[in-house]
Amino acid sequence: xxxxxxxxxxxxxxxxxxxxxxxxxxxxxxxxxxxxxxxxxxxxxxxxxxxxxxxxxxxxxxxxxxxxxxxxxxxxxxxxxxxxxxxxxxxxxxxxxxxxxxxxxxxxxxxxxxxxxxxxxxxxxxxxxxxxxxxxxxxxxxxxxxxxxxxxxxxxxxxxxxxxxxxxxxxxxxxxxxxxxxxxxxxxxxxxxxxxxxxxxxxxxxxxxxxxxxxxxxxxxxxxxxxxxxxxxxxxxxxxxxxxx
Numbered sequence: 001x002x003x004x005x006x007x008x009x010x011x012x013x014x015x016x017x018x019x020x021x022x023x024x025x026x027x028x029x030x031x032x033x034x035x036x037x038x039x040x041x042x043x044x045x046x047x048x049x050x051x052x053x054x055x056x057x058x059x060x061x062x063x064x065x066x067x068x069x070x071x072x073x074x075x076x077x078x079x080x081x082x083x084x085x086x087x088x089x090x091x092x093x094x095x096x097x098x099x100x101x102x103x104x105x106x107x108x109x110x111x112x113x114x115x116x117x118x119x120x121x122x123x124x125x126x127x128x129x130x131x132x133x134x135x136x137x138x139x140x141x142x143x144x145x146x147x148x149x150x151x152x153x154x155x156x157x158x159x160x161x162x163x164x165x166x167x168x169x170x171x172x173x174x175x176x177x178x179x180x181x182x183x184x185x186x187x188x189x190x191x192x193x194x195x196x197x198x199x200x201x202x203x204x205x206x207x208x209x210x211x212x213x214x215x216x217x218x219x220x221x222x223x224x225x226x227x228x229x230x231x232x233x234x235x236x237x238x239x240x241x242x243x244x245x
Contacts, residue, residue, distance in 0.1 A: 007043035016049050022056075022064060029063040036063060036101060038108075045070040045112065050078075057090060066105040069094045073109030077116045088124060095128070095139035096182075103139060103185075110143030114155065121149070122158040129162045134182035137166045138189045145193035150200030159197040160205050166190060171217045178219055187219050191226035195233040202236050209233075 001009075007028075014020040025044060030037040044067040045053075053075055056068030069091070076087045095106040114121035121144060128140035141162045150156040167190055170183060177183060194212075198205030212224050227233050 002039075004039045004043045004046075007040050008047050011043060011047055016052065018052055018055065021048070021052060025064060025067055026061070031063050036066065041067050041070050041105065041108070045074050045109075050075055057094070062099055062101055065094075065099070066101050069102055069105035070108045070112065073112035076109075076113050076120070084120075092128065092131070092136055092139075096133045096135040100185075103135065104142075106139045107142040110139065111146050111149060114144065114146070114149045118149065118152050118155050122155060125158055125162050129165045134169070134180065134186040137169060138182070138186040141166050141186075141193045142189045145196040147196060147199065150196070153201065156197070156200035157204065159193075159200055160208055163190060163194050163197045164208060167194075167212065167220060167223060170219050170223075171215055183219075187223060190223045192230060194223065195227040195230035198227075198236065199232045206236060 010024065011021060014024060021044075025040060028037055028040050030040075044056075048056075048067075048071050053068050053071035056064045057072055059065045059068060072087055072091050072094075076084050076091075079087060091106055091109055094102055097103065110121055110124065113124070125140045125144045128136050131137055131140075141159075144150075144155065144159045144162055150159055166186060170178070170187060170190075173183065194209055198209050209224075209227070212220055215221065228237065
């Protein structure tokens with residue numbers, strides 16, 4: 001039994017008692033500390049009832065809010081297609097909040113959606129990457145740029161489009177807007193997401209990434225340099241071995 005399975009079983013044994021579940025989550029959160037317990041967050045998202053997910057998604061406690069936020073992703077998958085807007089709107093709000101842990105939880109929620117319904121993820125990403133808030137655009141690229149999701153050609157294409165649109169949004173900003181905290185956070189994500197997206201579809205991705213080198217925007221240049229440091233991209237950019245004579 002995996003660690004996540006053990007947490008699922010323990011949470012189910014608490015019989016959906018909100019007080020007991022919150023105590024279990026808090027005691028095993030890994031916080032304060034350098035790394036939150038992501039396996040536990042995933043287990044909660046897998047099995048928690050809708051009411052508790054919605055409650056914790058608004059919790060003032062950061063870790064409990066992360067649990068509820070990832071759980072929103074499962075609720076999206078479980079809900080009929082015509083009843084998802086309120087849930088995805090709540091995820092979008094969480095994508096723009098100040099806690100970086102909660103923003104990461106939004107990316108996890110999107111990936112949970114992508115595992116179950118790739119087309120739903122693609123539609124969300126296409127919408128979010130045009131949002132006025134750079135943190136929402138960041139959630140879009142961070143959510144879809146996950147290697148396991150890019151085995152689907154359509155999702156790989158959407159990931160490249162999202163990276164391109166998000167990068168262009170930075171390139172189009174006036175110089176003083178580049179110092180905005182949200183823009184810096186988006187730039188940071190693009191500093192690795194391009195390499196993931198290109199690896200998902202090298203034939204389409206390498207030319208699009210190479211085109212970024214023509215930008216005179218310093219943030220776009222930084223994005224290019226950071227991605228070129230990633231092993232996954234360096235391997236694709238390396239010249240082929242020339243056979244010795």
